[in-house]
Amino acid sequence: xxxxxxRQLLELAGVTKTYGTGDTSVAALRDVSFSVDEGEFVAVMxxxxxxxxxxxALAGGLDTATSGEVFIQxxxxxxxxxxxLARLRRRAVGYVFQDFNLIPTLTAVENAALPLxxxxxxxxxxxxxxxxxxxxxxxxxxAGRFMDQLSGGQQQRVAIARAIxxxxxxxxxxxxxxxxxxxxxxxxLEVLRQRADAGAAVVMVTHEPRHAGWADRVVFLKDGRIxxxxxxxxxxxxxxxxx
Amino acid sequence: xxxxxxxxGFELREEFERSTGSTWPLNIGQVYTTLDRLERDGLVSDxxxxxxxxxYYAITEAGRMEVAAWFSTPVAPSTPPRxxxxxxxxxxxxxxxxxxxxxxxxxxxxxxxAMQGYVRSRREADKANKAEDFSWRLVLESLIYSADAELKWxxxxxxxxxxxxxxxxxxxxxxxxxxxxxxxRELS
Numbered sequence: 001x002x003x004x005x006x007r008q009l010l011e012l013a014g015v016t017k018t019y020g021t022g023d024t025s026v027a028a029l030r031d032v033s034f035s036v037d038e039g040e041f042v043a044v045m046x047x048x049x050x051x052x053x054x055x056x057a058l059a060g061g062l063d064t065a066t067s068g069e070v071f072i073q074x075x076x077x078x079x080x081x082x083x084x085l086a087r088l089r090r091r092a093v094g095y096v097f098q099d100f101n102l103i104p105t106l107t108a109v110e111n112a113a114l115p116l117x118x119x120x121x122x123x124x125x126x127x128x129x130x131x132x133x134x135x136x137x138x139x140x141x142x143a144g145r146f147m148d149q150l151s152g153g154q155q156q157r158v159a160i161a162r163a164i165x166x167x168x169x170x171x172x173x174x175x176x177x178x179x180x181x182x183x184x185x186x187x188x189l190e191v192l193r194q195r196a197d198a199g200a201a202v203v204m205v206t207h208e209p210r211h212a213g214w215a216d217r218v219v220f221l222k223d224g225r226i227x228x229x230x231x232x233x234x235x236x237x238x239x240x241x242x243x
Numbered sequence: 244x245x246x247x248x249x250x251x252g253f254e255l256r257e258e259f260e261r262s263t264g265s266t267w268p269l270n271i272g273q274v275y276t277t278l279d280r281l282e283r284d285g286l287v288s289d290x291x292x293x294x295x296x297x298x299y300y301a302i303t304e305a306g307r308m309e310v311a312a313w314f315s316t317p318v319a320p321s322t323p324p325r326x327x328x329x330x331x332x333x334x335x336x337x338x339x340x341x342x343x344x345x346x347x348x349x350x351x352x353x354x355x356x357a358m359q360g361y362v363r364s365r366r367e368a369d370k371a372n373k374a375e376d377f378s379w380r381l382v383l384e385s386l387i388y389s390a391d392a393e394l395k396w397x398x399x400x401x402x403x404x405x406x407x408x409x410x411x412x413x414x415x416x417x418x419x420x421x422x423x424x425x426x427x428r429e430l431s
Contacts, residue, residue, distance in 0.1 A: 047398070193366070209394035210387050213358035214366075220351075228348060230355055241364040241383065 015068035046221035094163030133161035264379030
Protein backbone atom coordinates (compact mmCIF):
# COMPACT_ATOMS: atom_id res chain seq x y z
CA UNK A 1 0.00 0.00 0.00
CA UNK A 2 3.03 2.30 -0.03
CA UNK A 3 3.13 5.20 -2.43
CA UNK A 4 6.28 4.93 -4.53
CA UNK A 5 9.12 7.07 -3.18
CA UNK A 6 7.57 7.71 0.22
CA ARG A 7 9.31 6.58 3.39
CA GLN A 8 7.49 4.17 5.62
CA LEU A 9 7.00 5.75 9.05
CA LEU A 10 4.94 3.10 10.81
CA GLU A 11 4.77 -0.63 10.33
CA LEU A 12 2.91 -3.31 12.23
CA ALA A 13 4.28 -6.72 11.25
CA GLY A 14 2.13 -9.70 12.23
CA VAL A 15 1.02 -8.06 15.46
CA THR A 16 -1.15 -10.01 17.89
CA LYS A 17 -2.33 -8.60 21.19
CA THR A 18 -3.98 -10.80 23.77
CA TYR A 19 -5.04 -9.57 27.18
CA GLY A 20 -5.03 -12.03 30.08
CA THR A 21 -4.17 -15.74 29.92
CA GLY A 22 -5.90 -19.09 29.75
CA ASP A 23 -9.67 -19.35 29.48
CA THR A 24 -10.20 -15.70 30.33
CA SER A 25 -7.84 -14.33 27.68
CA VAL A 26 -9.18 -11.78 25.23
CA ALA A 27 -7.77 -11.39 21.71
CA ALA A 28 -7.79 -7.71 20.76
CA LEU A 29 -5.63 -7.94 17.60
CA ARG A 30 -4.83 -11.02 15.54
CA ASP A 31 -1.87 -11.10 13.20
CA VAL A 32 -2.31 -7.52 11.98
CA SER A 33 0.11 -6.21 9.37
CA PHE A 34 -0.06 -2.77 7.89
CA SER A 35 2.11 0.25 7.26
CA VAL A 36 1.75 3.99 6.85
CA ASP A 37 4.04 6.19 4.79
CA GLU A 38 5.09 9.77 5.33
CA GLY A 39 2.43 12.10 3.95
CA GLU A 40 -0.29 9.52 4.27
CA PHE A 41 -3.53 9.98 6.21
CA VAL A 42 -5.16 6.68 7.17
CA ALA A 43 -8.55 6.27 8.84
CA VAL A 44 -9.28 3.12 10.84
CA MET A 45 -12.91 2.08 11.09
CA UNK A 46 -14.75 -0.86 12.55
CA UNK A 47 -17.41 -1.82 15.06
CA UNK A 48 -16.95 -1.40 18.82
CA UNK A 49 -14.49 -3.95 20.15
CA UNK A 50 -12.92 -4.57 16.74
CA UNK A 51 -9.45 -3.59 18.04
CA UNK A 52 -9.18 0.00 16.74
CA UNK A 53 -7.95 1.57 19.98
CA UNK A 54 -5.65 -1.38 20.70
CA UNK A 55 -4.10 -0.94 17.27
CA UNK A 56 -3.46 2.74 17.96
CA ALA A 57 -2.00 2.06 21.43
CA LEU A 58 0.43 -0.50 19.98
CA ALA A 59 1.33 1.81 17.07
CA GLY A 60 2.20 4.56 19.56
CA GLY A 61 4.28 2.33 21.82
CA LEU A 62 1.80 2.75 24.67
CA ASP A 63 1.28 -0.99 24.82
CA THR A 64 3.38 -3.97 23.78
CA ALA A 65 2.48 -6.69 21.30
CA THR A 66 2.00 -10.27 22.50
CA SER A 67 3.70 -11.32 19.27
CA GLY A 68 4.85 -9.57 16.12
CA GLU A 69 6.68 -6.25 15.95
CA VAL A 70 5.89 -2.54 15.64
CA PHE A 71 8.37 -0.30 13.81
CA ILE A 72 8.43 3.50 13.99
CA GLN A 73 10.87 5.07 11.54
CA UNK A 74 12.35 1.59 11.04
CA UNK A 75 13.09 1.22 14.78
CA UNK A 76 11.56 -1.96 16.29
CA UNK A 77 9.85 -0.81 19.48
CA UNK A 78 10.42 -4.18 21.13
CA UNK A 79 14.18 -3.58 21.03
CA UNK A 80 13.99 -0.29 22.95
CA UNK A 81 14.36 0.11 26.70
CA UNK A 82 11.77 2.20 28.52
CA UNK A 83 13.82 5.43 28.44
CA UNK A 84 14.54 5.16 24.71
CA LEU A 85 10.94 4.25 23.97
CA ALA A 86 9.74 7.29 25.92
CA ARG A 87 12.20 9.51 24.01
CA LEU A 88 11.03 8.16 20.64
CA ARG A 89 7.40 8.72 21.63
CA ARG A 90 8.09 12.31 22.74
CA ARG A 91 9.99 13.21 19.58
CA ALA A 92 8.23 11.30 16.87
CA VAL A 93 4.72 10.48 18.02
CA GLY A 94 1.80 12.79 18.71
CA TYR A 95 -1.11 11.00 20.35
CA VAL A 96 -4.67 12.28 20.75
CA PHE A 97 -6.42 10.23 23.41
CA GLN A 98 -10.16 9.67 23.42
CA ASP A 99 -10.32 11.02 26.98
CA PHE A 100 -7.73 13.77 26.28
CA ASN A 101 -5.27 12.83 29.15
CA LEU A 102 -4.55 16.47 29.94
CA ILE A 103 -2.99 17.59 33.23
CA PRO A 104 -5.55 19.62 35.21
CA THR A 105 -2.97 21.64 37.15
CA LEU A 106 -1.40 22.99 33.95
CA THR A 107 -2.80 25.66 31.64
CA ALA A 108 -3.64 24.97 28.00
CA VAL A 109 -0.31 26.33 26.76
CA GLU A 110 1.61 24.38 29.44
CA ASN A 111 -0.19 21.17 28.52
CA ALA A 112 0.56 21.67 24.84
CA ALA A 113 4.21 22.56 25.54
CA LEU A 114 4.80 19.61 27.89
CA PRO A 115 6.28 17.09 25.40
CA LEU A 116 8.82 19.67 24.22
CA UNK A 117 9.77 20.71 27.74
CA UNK A 118 10.21 17.08 28.76
CA UNK A 119 12.47 16.76 25.74
CA UNK A 120 14.74 19.55 27.04
CA UNK A 121 13.37 22.58 25.17
CA UNK A 122 13.68 25.90 26.98
CA UNK A 123 10.26 26.88 28.38
CA UNK A 124 10.00 30.14 26.40
CA UNK A 125 10.71 28.36 23.11
CA UNK A 126 8.38 25.48 23.96
CA UNK A 127 5.60 27.93 24.89
CA UNK A 128 6.02 29.79 21.59
CA UNK A 129 5.60 26.51 19.73
CA UNK A 130 2.63 25.61 21.95
CA UNK A 131 0.90 28.93 21.21
CA UNK A 132 1.41 28.29 17.51
CA UNK A 133 -0.16 24.83 17.87
CA UNK A 134 -3.07 26.30 19.86
CA UNK A 135 -3.53 28.88 17.08
CA UNK A 136 -3.75 26.10 14.50
CA UNK A 137 -6.66 24.55 16.39
CA UNK A 138 -8.30 27.94 16.95
CA UNK A 139 -7.88 28.40 20.73
CA UNK A 140 -4.79 30.55 21.19
CA UNK A 141 -6.95 32.99 23.18
CA UNK A 142 -7.52 30.25 25.79
CA ALA A 143 -3.78 29.59 26.34
CA GLY A 144 -3.85 30.69 30.00
CA ARG A 145 -6.93 28.68 31.04
CA PHE A 146 -6.82 25.60 33.25
CA MET A 147 -8.63 22.45 32.16
CA ASP A 148 -11.61 22.97 34.44
CA GLN A 149 -12.11 26.35 32.79
CA LEU A 150 -12.46 24.77 29.33
CA SER A 151 -15.37 22.95 27.67
CA GLY A 152 -14.94 19.36 26.49
CA GLY A 153 -14.45 20.53 22.91
CA GLN A 154 -11.83 23.08 23.94
CA GLN A 155 -9.96 20.43 25.97
CA GLN A 156 -10.02 18.18 22.94
CA ARG A 157 -8.38 20.91 20.90
CA VAL A 158 -5.67 21.34 23.57
CA ALA A 159 -5.04 17.59 23.26
CA ILE A 160 -4.73 17.96 19.49
CA ALA A 161 -2.36 20.93 19.86
CA ARG A 162 -0.18 18.80 22.16
CA ALA A 163 -0.16 16.02 19.53
CA ILE A 164 0.88 18.19 16.58
CA UNK A 165 3.48 20.31 18.39
CA UNK A 166 7.13 19.98 17.46
CA UNK A 167 6.59 18.68 13.94
CA UNK A 168 5.98 15.10 15.05
CA UNK A 169 6.26 12.72 12.12
CA UNK A 170 3.60 10.26 13.31
CA UNK A 171 0.24 11.47 14.61
CA UNK A 172 -2.16 8.95 16.12
CA UNK A 173 -5.64 10.18 16.93
CA UNK A 174 -8.40 8.22 18.66
CA UNK A 175 -11.78 9.78 17.74
CA UNK A 176 -10.24 13.28 17.65
CA UNK A 177 -13.50 15.02 16.78
CA UNK A 178 -15.70 13.22 19.29
CA UNK A 179 -16.53 16.22 21.50
CA UNK A 180 -16.64 18.80 18.72
CA UNK A 181 -19.46 20.30 16.67
CA UNK A 182 -19.29 19.71 12.93
CA UNK A 183 -17.63 23.03 12.00
CA UNK A 184 -14.95 22.77 14.72
CA UNK A 185 -14.53 19.07 13.92
CA UNK A 186 -13.83 19.94 10.29
CA UNK A 187 -11.27 22.50 11.49
CA UNK A 188 -9.45 19.76 13.42
CA LEU A 189 -9.54 17.40 10.45
CA GLU A 190 -8.13 20.19 8.31
CA VAL A 191 -5.21 20.51 10.76
CA LEU A 192 -4.55 16.74 10.59
CA ARG A 193 -4.84 16.80 6.80
CA GLN A 194 -2.35 19.67 6.60
CA ARG A 195 0.10 17.77 8.79
CA ALA A 196 -0.16 14.79 6.45
CA ASP A 197 0.25 17.05 3.42
CA ALA A 198 3.38 18.46 5.10
CA GLY A 199 4.84 14.94 5.36
CA ALA A 200 3.56 13.47 8.64
CA ALA A 201 1.93 10.04 8.77
CA VAL A 202 -1.51 10.33 10.37
CA VAL A 203 -3.60 7.43 11.67
CA MET A 204 -7.06 8.31 12.93
CA VAL A 205 -9.59 5.99 14.52
CA THR A 206 -13.12 7.15 13.78
CA HIS A 207 -16.65 5.83 13.67
CA GLU A 208 -17.84 8.78 11.56
CA PRO A 209 -17.77 7.93 7.83
CA ARG A 210 -17.68 11.59 6.82
CA HIS A 211 -14.46 12.02 8.80
CA ALA A 212 -12.93 8.97 7.14
CA GLY A 213 -13.53 10.84 3.87
CA TRP A 214 -10.58 13.10 4.77
CA ALA A 215 -8.17 10.15 4.65
CA ASP A 216 -6.15 8.83 1.73
CA ARG A 217 -6.90 5.28 2.78
CA VAL A 218 -9.51 3.65 5.01
CA VAL A 219 -8.71 0.43 6.87
CA PHE A 220 -11.55 -1.72 8.21
CA LEU A 221 -11.03 -3.79 11.35
CA LYS A 222 -13.29 -6.54 12.60
CA ASP A 223 -12.70 -8.99 15.44
CA GLY A 224 -9.09 -7.87 15.69
CA ARG A 225 -8.26 -8.41 12.02
CA ILE A 226 -7.96 -6.10 9.03
CA UNK A 227 -10.80 -7.26 6.81
CA UNK A 228 -10.54 -4.71 4.01
CA UNK A 229 -9.09 -1.38 2.99
CA UNK A 230 -9.66 1.16 0.28
CA UNK A 231 -7.01 1.71 -2.36
CA UNK A 232 -4.45 4.42 -1.62
CA UNK A 233 -5.36 7.59 -3.50
CA UNK A 234 -2.09 8.58 -5.12
CA UNK A 235 -3.68 11.14 -7.38
CA UNK A 236 -5.76 13.57 -5.33
CA UNK A 237 -6.91 15.40 -8.46
CA UNK A 238 -8.62 12.24 -9.68
CA UNK A 239 -10.92 12.42 -6.67
CA UNK A 240 -12.21 15.90 -7.34
CA UNK A 241 -15.89 16.01 -8.17
CA UNK A 242 -16.74 17.72 -11.43
CA UNK A 243 -19.47 20.27 -11.77
CA UNK B 244 -34.69 35.46 -8.86
CA UNK B 245 -37.28 37.78 -10.41
CA UNK B 246 -38.15 38.94 -6.90
CA UNK B 247 -34.66 40.44 -6.70
CA UNK B 248 -34.86 42.30 -10.03
CA UNK B 249 -36.24 42.21 -13.57
CA UNK B 250 -34.26 39.82 -15.75
CA UNK B 251 -34.19 38.32 -19.23
CA GLY B 252 -34.12 34.59 -20.05
CA PHE B 253 -30.40 34.02 -20.50
CA GLU B 254 -29.68 36.02 -17.35
CA LEU B 255 -32.17 33.85 -15.39
CA ARG B 256 -30.45 30.70 -16.56
CA GLU B 257 -27.00 32.01 -15.54
CA GLU B 258 -28.26 33.08 -12.12
CA PHE B 259 -30.04 29.74 -11.53
CA GLU B 260 -26.93 27.72 -12.39
CA ARG B 261 -24.73 29.93 -10.20
CA SER B 262 -27.13 29.58 -7.26
CA THR B 263 -27.30 25.80 -7.53
CA GLY B 264 -23.57 25.21 -7.91
CA SER B 265 -24.06 24.25 -11.59
CA THR B 266 -25.51 20.92 -10.47
CA TRP B 267 -28.78 21.45 -12.34
CA PRO B 268 -27.97 22.63 -15.85
CA LEU B 269 -30.85 24.19 -17.80
CA ASN B 270 -31.27 24.55 -21.51
CA ILE B 271 -32.38 27.98 -22.64
CA GLY B 272 -35.45 26.65 -24.43
CA GLN B 273 -36.67 25.21 -21.14
CA VAL B 274 -36.26 28.65 -19.52
CA TYR B 275 -38.37 30.41 -22.18
CA THR B 276 -41.06 27.70 -22.11
CA THR B 277 -41.29 28.12 -18.33
CA LEU B 278 -41.48 31.92 -18.62
CA ASP B 279 -44.33 31.60 -21.18
CA ARG B 280 -46.22 29.31 -18.82
CA LEU B 281 -45.68 31.61 -15.83
CA GLU B 282 -46.90 34.57 -17.90
CA ARG B 283 -49.99 32.62 -19.00
CA ASP B 284 -50.74 31.88 -15.32
CA GLY B 285 -50.27 35.54 -14.35
CA LEU B 286 -47.21 34.91 -12.18
CA VAL B 287 -44.78 37.01 -14.26
CA SER B 288 -45.29 39.83 -16.75
CA ASP B 289 -43.48 40.49 -20.01
CA UNK B 290 -41.93 44.00 -19.91
CA UNK B 291 -40.95 44.03 -23.58
CA UNK B 292 -37.63 44.01 -25.39
CA UNK B 293 -34.72 46.44 -24.90
CA UNK B 294 -32.54 47.84 -27.67
CA UNK B 295 -30.22 44.79 -27.49
CA UNK B 296 -33.13 42.40 -28.02
CA UNK B 297 -33.36 41.16 -24.42
CA UNK B 298 -36.92 40.40 -23.39
CA TYR B 299 -37.31 41.35 -19.71
CA TYR B 300 -39.71 39.80 -17.21
CA ALA B 301 -40.93 40.95 -13.79
CA ILE B 302 -42.72 39.06 -11.02
CA THR B 303 -46.39 39.89 -10.36
CA GLU B 304 -48.14 40.06 -6.98
CA ALA B 305 -49.64 36.60 -7.62
CA GLY B 306 -46.12 35.40 -8.43
CA ARG B 307 -44.80 36.75 -5.12
CA MET B 308 -47.53 34.87 -3.26
CA GLU B 309 -46.65 31.67 -5.16
CA VAL B 310 -42.96 32.06 -4.22
CA ALA B 311 -43.86 32.63 -0.54
CA ALA B 312 -46.05 29.49 -0.59
CA TRP B 313 -43.24 27.45 -2.17
CA PHE B 314 -40.69 28.49 0.46
CA SER B 315 -43.10 27.76 3.31
CA THR B 316 -43.91 24.23 2.06
CA PRO B 317 -41.56 21.33 2.92
CA VAL B 318 -40.11 19.24 0.11
CA ALA B 319 -42.05 15.98 0.21
CA PRO B 320 -40.06 12.73 0.15
CA SER B 321 -40.73 10.71 -2.98
CA THR B 322 -43.49 8.16 -2.36
CA PRO B 323 -42.90 5.28 -2.49
CA PRO B 324 -39.13 5.70 -1.95
CA ARG B 325 -37.21 4.15 -4.85
CA UNK B 326 -33.75 3.52 -3.52
CA UNK B 327 -31.87 1.09 -5.74
CA UNK B 328 -29.46 0.15 -2.95
CA UNK B 329 -32.27 -0.69 -0.50
CA UNK B 330 -33.99 -2.75 -3.17
CA UNK B 331 -30.72 -4.51 -4.08
CA UNK B 332 -30.08 -5.49 -0.44
CA UNK B 333 -33.68 -6.60 0.06
CA UNK B 334 -33.44 -8.82 -3.04
CA UNK B 335 -29.98 -10.09 -2.07
CA UNK B 336 -31.32 -11.31 1.27
CA UNK B 337 -33.81 -13.58 -0.47
CA UNK B 338 -31.59 -14.72 -3.34
CA UNK B 339 -29.64 -17.99 -2.95
CA UNK B 340 -25.87 -17.89 -3.50
CA UNK B 341 -25.65 -14.13 -2.98
CA UNK B 342 -23.16 -13.08 -0.31
CA UNK B 343 -25.03 -10.16 1.25
CA UNK B 344 -22.04 -9.16 3.39
CA UNK B 345 -19.96 -8.86 0.21
CA UNK B 346 -22.69 -6.76 -1.44
CA UNK B 347 -22.61 -4.43 1.58
CA UNK B 348 -18.81 -4.20 1.64
CA UNK B 349 -18.59 -3.50 -2.10
CA UNK B 350 -21.06 -0.68 -1.66
CA UNK B 351 -19.24 0.60 1.45
CA UNK B 352 -15.92 0.87 -0.38
CA UNK B 353 -17.56 2.60 -3.32
CA UNK B 354 -19.38 5.10 -1.11
CA UNK B 355 -16.23 5.83 0.93
CA UNK B 356 -14.42 6.50 -2.35
CA ALA B 357 -17.16 8.91 -3.41
CA MET B 358 -17.00 10.52 0.04
CA GLN B 359 -13.25 11.07 -0.33
CA GLY B 360 -13.99 12.89 -3.58
CA TYR B 361 -16.68 15.09 -2.01
CA VAL B 362 -14.46 15.98 0.95
CA ARG B 363 -11.53 16.73 -1.31
CA SER B 364 -13.67 18.96 -3.56
CA ARG B 365 -15.17 20.81 -0.60
CA ARG B 366 -11.69 21.37 0.82
CA GLU B 367 -10.55 22.80 -2.53
CA ALA B 368 -13.61 25.07 -2.60
CA ASP B 369 -13.01 26.11 1.03
CA LYS B 370 -9.40 26.96 0.22
CA ALA B 371 -10.41 29.01 -2.82
CA ASN B 372 -13.05 30.69 -0.61
CA LYS B 373 -14.88 32.34 -3.52
CA ALA B 374 -18.26 33.87 -2.72
CA GLU B 375 -19.71 32.42 -5.92
CA ASP B 376 -18.72 28.91 -4.76
CA PHE B 377 -20.95 29.06 -1.68
CA SER B 378 -23.78 27.17 -3.39
CA TRP B 379 -21.35 24.57 -4.71
CA ARG B 380 -20.02 24.05 -1.17
CA LEU B 381 -23.58 23.56 0.10
CA VAL B 382 -24.21 20.97 -2.61
CA LEU B 383 -21.01 19.14 -1.63
CA GLU B 384 -22.02 19.22 2.05
CA SER B 385 -25.34 17.68 1.06
CA LEU B 386 -23.52 14.89 -0.83
CA ILE B 387 -21.18 14.30 2.15
CA TYR B 388 -24.06 13.97 4.61
CA SER B 389 -26.00 11.70 2.23
CA ALA B 390 -22.97 9.42 1.83
CA ASP B 391 -22.43 9.49 5.60
CA ALA B 392 -26.04 8.43 6.16
CA GLU B 393 -25.72 5.65 3.59
CA LEU B 394 -22.57 4.28 5.25
CA LYS B 395 -24.23 4.33 8.67
CA TRP B 396 -27.25 2.58 7.20
CA UNK B 397 -24.95 -0.09 5.69
CA UNK B 398 -23.42 -0.66 9.15
CA UNK B 399 -26.93 -1.01 10.52
CA UNK B 400 -27.90 -3.52 7.81
CA UNK B 401 -24.77 -5.57 8.48
CA UNK B 402 -25.44 -5.61 12.22
CA UNK B 403 -29.05 -6.64 11.63
CA UNK B 404 -27.96 -9.45 9.35
CA UNK B 405 -25.50 -10.74 11.93
CA UNK B 406 -28.22 -10.70 14.57
CA UNK B 407 -30.56 -12.59 12.25
CA UNK B 408 -27.87 -15.12 11.37
CA UNK B 409 -27.01 -15.91 15.01
CA UNK B 410 -28.67 -18.99 16.47
CA UNK B 411 -30.93 -18.59 19.49
CA UNK B 412 -29.27 -18.23 22.90
CA UNK B 413 -30.22 -21.80 23.86
CA UNK B 414 -28.89 -23.10 20.54
CA UNK B 415 -25.68 -21.14 20.93
CA UNK B 416 -25.20 -22.62 24.40
CA UNK B 417 -25.55 -26.15 23.09
CA UNK B 418 -23.21 -25.44 20.19
CA UNK B 419 -20.63 -23.98 22.56
CA UNK B 420 -20.78 -26.98 24.87
CA UNK B 421 -20.32 -29.39 21.96
CA UNK B 422 -17.45 -27.47 20.38
CA UNK B 423 -13.92 -27.68 21.78
CA UNK B 424 -13.46 -25.11 24.55
CA UNK B 425 -12.10 -21.86 23.16
CA UNK B 426 -8.77 -20.70 24.52
CA UNK B 427 -9.50 -17.12 23.59
CA ARG B 428 -12.65 -15.14 23.30
CA GLU B 429 -13.21 -12.02 21.30
CA LEU B 430 -13.75 -8.50 22.49
CA SER B 431 -17.17 -7.25 21.65
